[in-house]
Amino acid sequence: MKTPDETAQDPSPAAPSAADPSGRTGKPGWVRRIIRGLRSIRFAIILMALIAAASLVGTLIEQGPYNPDAAIARYGRALGLLIGLLGLNQLYSAWWFLGLLALLALSVAVCTFSGARFSLRKTFTLITHASILLIVAGAILRGIAGVDGMLALEKGQMAGGFEVEGATAPVPLGFHLRLDDFLIRYYEGTGDSLEVRLGEAGQTLTIPVEVGKVVPLNRDGAKLEVLRRVLDFKMDENGQILSAPEQQPDNPAVQVRLTGPAGESKRWVFAVHPEFEGHAPDAAGIHLRYIFRPPAVKSYESHVTVLDENGNKIREAVILVNSPLNVGRYTFYQASYNTKTMGTILEVTHDPGVPLVFAGFILLPLGVALAFYAKPLLNRKGRGDA
Amino acid sequence: MHEQLWTISFVIFLAAVLLNAAQVILALVLKKAGRTDSPGWLRWMRGAGNVLIGLGMAGLTATIAAEWRALGYPPFSNVPESMLWMAWGFCAVYFVSRIFVGFTGMELGASVGAVGILAVSSLFPQGSHPLMPALQSKWLVFHVFTCMVSYGAFFAAFCTAILWLAIWRKRESQKVLDVLAYQLMAFGFLALTVGIISGSVWAKQAWGRYWGWDPKETWSLITWFVYGIYLHFRMAGAQFGVKRENLPLLNAIFAIAGFVVVAFTYFGVSYLLVSLHSYATS
Numbered sequence: 264m265k266t267p268d269e270t271a272q273d274p275s276p277a278a279p280s281a282a283d284p285s286g287r288t289g290k291p292g293w294v295r296r297i298i299r300g301l302r303s304i305r306f307a308i309i310l311m312a313l314i315a316a317a318s319l320v321g322t323l324i325e326q327g328p329y330n331p332d333a334a335i336a337r338y339g340r341a342l343g344l345l346i347g348l349l350g351l352n353q354l355y356s357a358w359w360f361l362g363l364l365a366l367l368a369l370s371v372a373v374c375t376f377s378g379a380r381f382s383l384r385k386t387f388t389l390i391t392h393a394s395i396l397l398i399v400a401g402a403i404l405r406g407i408a409g410v411d412g413m414l415a416l417e418k419g420q421m422a423g424g425f426e427v428e429g430a431t432a433p434v435p436l437g438f439h440l441r442l443d444d445f446l447i448r449y450y451e452g453t454g455d456s457l458e459v460r461l462g463e464a465g466q467t468l469t470i471p472v473e474v475g476k477v478v479p480l481n482r483d484g485a486k487l488e489v490l491r492r493v494l495d496f497k498m499d500e501n502g503q504i505l506s507a508p509e510q511q512p513d514n515p516a517v518q519v520r521l522t523g524p525a526g527e528s529k530r531w532v533f534a535v536h537p538e539f540e541g542h543a544p545d546a547a548g549i550h551l552r553y554i555f556r557p558p559a560v561k562s563y564e565s566h567v568t569v570l571d572e573n574g575n576k577i578r579e580a581v582i583l584v585n586s587p588l589n590v591g592r593y594t595f596y597q598a599s600y601n602t603k604t605m606g607t608i609l610e611v612t613h614d615p616g617v618p619l620v621f622a623g624f625i626l627l628p629l630g631v632a633l634a635f636y637a638k639p640l641l642n643r644k645g646r647g648d649a
Numbered sequence: 650m651h652e653q654l655w656t657i658s659f660v661i662f663l664a665a666v667l668l669n670a671a672q673v674i675l676a677l678v679l680k681k682a683g684r685t686d687s688p689g690w691l692r693w694m695r696g697a698g699n700v701l702i703g704l705g706m707a708g709l710t711a712t713i714a715a716e717w718r719a720l721g722y723p724p725f726s727n728v729p730e731s732m733l734w735m736a737w738g739f740c741a742v743y744f745v746s747r748i749f750v751g752f753t754g755m756e757l758g759a760s761v762g763a764v765g766i767l768a769v770s771s772l773f774p775q776g777s778h779p780l781m782p783a784l785q786s787k788w789l790v791f792h793v794f795t796c797m798v799s800y801g802a803f804f805a806a807f808c809t810a811i812l813w814l815a816i817w818r819k820r821e822s823q824k825v826l827d828v829l830a831y832q833l834m835a836f837g838f839l840a841l842t843v844g845i846i847s848g849s850v851w852a853k854q855a856w857g858r859y860w861g862w863d864p865k866e867t868w869s870l871i872t873w874f875v876y877g878i879y880l881h882f883r884m885a886g887a888q889f890g891v892k893r894e895n896l897p898l899l900n901a902i903f904a905i906a907g908f909v910v911v912a913f914t915y916f917g918v919s920y921l922l923v924s925l926h927s928y929a930t931s
Contacts, residue, residue, distance in 0.1 A: 304885035308878050315874040322864040322922055355862040402859075411857070450779040559779040584782040585855050596857040597782075612857045620859060624846045631842055635835045 301373040310367045317363065321354035328352070368399045387638050391630030394623040401619030410434065410613040413598070416442035417606035421570070425611040436611075437591055438577065439570040445600060445607040446564045454558030457517065457532065459487060460550040472517055472553075485523035485549070492517045496533065515555035563597050565607040582609065651715035655733075658708030659767050665701035665760035672698060673757050698756040699747070705763060706740040709733060722780045725793040728919065730777065732770035734794060736763050738801030742833060746805075752829045758808045766804070788851035796844035796869075802837030803876075803904075803911045806830045810904035813897070827897040830904045831883065838876045845869055864922040868914040875910050879903040 335343035350357035412427035421441035424433030455472035534555035672694035
């Protein structure tokens, strides 16, 4: 049976040492009391519980700019006003929440660097706590010296700076970035389809909707062609069908032309209203059903060229989600795109805290693993040796 | 193909439940009859129960491999797919506990747990979708795998705590269960730490920031804090006035409450809160 090492310990505040039997280290009494308090595991537990509880609240209350009327309407008068008072609508940047995080970081720092004599066993805990401080330091460095902004480019457009919230002018890049093309690639076989049933008990074909493509139906030479596709079928008073690319898919419909031995016919088939016209078979007994399904996006690609300040090409690159572009001190991420113009929207960041954060990320699981698995082994060895 | 393999795995785990339940009942009957030693046929039943759990785990491995092959990408993009990994992680944690750490006698709990995970996964909408651009990363496998293994370990700790409360509370075995629950939560905490870190690195690569207080990120941090509090509490329970003899009870409560938080992080965030991580409902 394995006995957890931790239950044998009850680390009390700094005890008198052989070097200083009185326990005094030259610091005033109140300083020692504060350090003792900050080092206390009970204090750390209380802080962690408060931070966890506050974080939980932030996920239940919508985060964003405070609108008193909307908050009161949604949460009631008391809670709506409390949200504004405590900044619960922007909880994670509220002064008291950041204060709790700072206090926890201070507690970890005092626990890490104060008091105890060096020992191999305590090193494991020190690594764990120090790694948390590295992550916090990296985050602070990013907050102080980092840059976050956006860069929107249309096809063919070149920019030498990007927009940062609160800045009066674009922040210069030190080079130029030109958008050569922005592409959205889709998975094959996804997207709209037409179900074509040949007769009451006949075969059903599933045909991808491609405007202009003629598809044989394998029945007496019958063919189907998709003539038109609209996202929201509406007619004006003159019987003209209204269509625009930015429509919402409220009433998707396709117009098809069926040709065969019986002649030619055109009809509209509606995804939301399959019972209307298109569902009833024509004289040839063909049933149509339109299944509207936006195609699955495979990738968003910004094809760019990096140029120096004189306009000379440095390199070409493709920015994808999960594949950002690093140029100089900046990193460009595929963030979004303009649905009307098909221009790209890139997020631009400079984060000097990366090395610290990454160091913390590497050390933290190492420290935890050593504390859980190496420390008990050392303790058992120590007891065995004694 | 992977649906058939899933069904086979589920049936195997069900058979393990029946066999392990039978051997537990028979062991109790023998004990009541005053028999102190374990007859050979009972040990054989226990071994067969473990073999069935191992076969079920092999079935899960085959299911995952078959689905991966069919989809052309790792099956991680929705709840049923990720729960396959959770069930696999749960079984892995069980066998590690049994073989390398020496905890035995948990066959029934392990088989019931595996059946439970698979049964719950079947309640969610099935069917896979092509991987959206945000999920096309080498971090997908590592991040989701470590998180699912941690959830499996926390679930195992939860089952152990339930067992401690319901069945073994008055027995000497409660000490073993207490230690087992601690070991499981410690391992789960380590795996979750790696999972959160890998998620942060991935978020940096995809979205340009390590941490955005997204509900999924926040709840995973809450989970990490809950277990972090538990691990510190084991050292400092006395400072809160908790008597040493009551610590195992409090630890069992932590294991149960912690898994409730895990369950909300896993399911509640995906279905009740809007998050960048709401891939599960797509």
